Amino acid sequence: MDIDQALQTFIVESRELLEAMNEGLLGIEHTQDRAESVNAIFRAAHTIKGSAGVFSLDHIVAFTHVLESVLDDAREGHVEISGELVSLLLSCGDHIGELIDAVEPGQRGVDEALALRGVPLLERLRTYLHVVPLPGKPPTIAQRVDSTAVDTDCWHISLRFGLDVLKNCLDPLSFIRYLGKLGTITGIVTLPDAIPAAAEMDPDSCYLGFEIAFNSESDKAAIENVFEFVRDDCAVQILPPRSRISQYIRLIDELPEEPAQLGEILVKCGTLTTKELEAGLGHQSSVASAQLIGAILVEQGAVPPAVLEAALAKQQQVNALKAQNARSIRVDADKLDRLINLVGELIIAGASIDLIARRTRNVELQECNSTLSELVEQVRDNALQLRMVKIGATFSRLKRVVHDVARELGKDIELQISGEDTELDKTVVEKIGDPLMHLVRNAMDHGIGAPDVRAARGKPAQGTIVLNAYHDSGNIVIQVSDDGSGLNRDKILAEAVERGLIEAGRSLSDAEVYDLIFEPGFSTAEQVTNLSGRGVGLDVVKRNITALRGSVSIASEAGRGTTVTVRLPLTLAIINGFQVGVGDTVFVVPLDMIEECVRFSSENDQGYTNLHGQVLPLIRLRALFEVEGAVGPRQSIVVIKHAGKRTGLVVDALLGEFQTVIKPLSKIFGHVKCISGSSILGSGEVALILDAPALVQQAVTREMERSTSALRGPTLAVRMPDAA
């Protein structure tokens, strides 16, 4: 195996372990089974140390070793897990993360500055230790032996080299080195027992034997191949991982050394645990005393002792876990993107076949094509599903933010999470992390008051932030709620007037007022903390979310709390669109934005119409995009709805539903409003995808202007957030 590749795996796995550690630490105060949770954290640290040792990353081993010692003490109950210790352990986890990040292939050197940052952590850790270990000298090799001592899933390889190996110019060392390339030697014991007394010892003969615990994905044949060259000169015995104890016992029987000594050696290289060995040897001696020579194999079928049974049960657990792991594979995100891209092209090609089939009026072809389309659709759904990940991981990361920030602010805040199984596209997940973190921080800083303030208002001292996620017609909705004091409407209005965002005396709906806090530079916090309050942030949050074709809205109740709702499309790659024609131009409206389509009968030039007894603002696409040509004979209105507001789009023709791949517009079109992307039609023509939220926003703005001008003349002072 390529060492860099192995190192990469180490890095990825370590990060996962750190995450598990973090999660364990954060959950430890609430968990029922505290001992198990400490155990899990300890195991994570232990595994990182063990693997780091294998790669000779001594600085990581040294740091993790101290951490592990503290955790071990905690496991034994010598150290109480306090809130302070949890924070310290979290910081240590972060530091290990940094150390691991610094391990780039080829640069294994220790970053001095980074190492220095670990020193105060180590100092603090040591205060929890009873015995202060010698600093700086990590017991690398010894650790390598015991790092997988329990429940190993290692191969066991037993080697006894023949006398003539060295004379044949073969060096046993080189075989062991080569073995190291197939996997990891987790434990090795060199046996000198066959070396005769000094006088008889022939320095040119080989007397060495090795017992090796070996962790590898290779199969038995591959491992045997390592020793191909010395097959005649070496006794090789290979036991696959998780062999039955009786097989180890048989191995011990067949080897020249004393069984008891061999047993210890197996324990030393981590193949067997002491418990397993005792069970096995006890079993063996009882068999031997009954004079049943060689009956161990037969005994294999008999009822094993309770201890052995327990050991087996534990192994089965590990097996089940392994099987589960084996069912998922890591795939490069680029490969998935390529697949999705191809599926997109497939959809475009399918659309063009569909077009031709209809034009030729070949019924058979149309039937075939509809089957094909169905399959393509399924392929598309499945391909997109591949990129779907649960939002839970993003939420869990926020747990940490809440923990840290709450401490910093001196507030007691609990984070409640629901809907963590809700899935969404990986690209969306990656980009939503920061905005969400900002919203949560904002809620903690501004939303939830200090404990005494809360108590004075008759609320529990502990504040609650709720993160919730659910699917809603092609969108994922993420809500961040707090049970704080809510937004102060008057204050926001006053601030907005002061900043010249709105005119004094204007009447705005609550939602409109709350929306103002997403304006750049807006802040009502009296006190600027280092978290928020500088007025940087919420506008960026909004911009990031809009960039993802999402929207954000805010609801608040004075004294009860605030809820920020973020709506995002499930995927950025493909949408279900509805084609509309204006003149010769085709536009695509995202289907899940459309509420209904109605005939347009009004001939006047009004900017609104009456729909089900309500005013519906209209946007004439022909006018908006300056499309040339005569108005079609049968105009229709496509009613789109976004964030509770309706707008009608006046179009010439309704061309029906179709699935489309979104091709982003190039940067030079960046300033074009109301268009979110483009798509290629089956005919090869380009269709522009309408940015429905921006259109709705535009209509609302215009309505407001109209009402303002109707009320107070033509002055216009409303600056609405940039819709694009």
Added chain:
Amino acid sequence: MTTTEQCNSAPHVVYIEGEMTIYRAAEIKQTLLAPIVESAVVEFDLSKVTELDSAGVQLLMLAKRTAQAKHGDVRLVAHSPAVLDVMELLNLESYFGITPVIAPRTG
């Protein structure tokens, strides 16, 4: 190639230079076993060892065992990188009972 030096105070220090491989096995055996006498503590300074193979390893192990049988001991000090590499590969530290010291010997 190999020098033996008797310090005024025990232990006896033997400096080993060059390769400790099958090609010099007989010579190395001689060098390693010669200073081992009853109740003696011998230190092998391995700082100048350029290569170590299985033949060298088993000779070192033999020396250790022989010394212990005579109520003495063998200590390996100032391991060269080549030696450390093998010690690590075969996990021999426990056998020789010391932590490898790369820096020049202090005592």
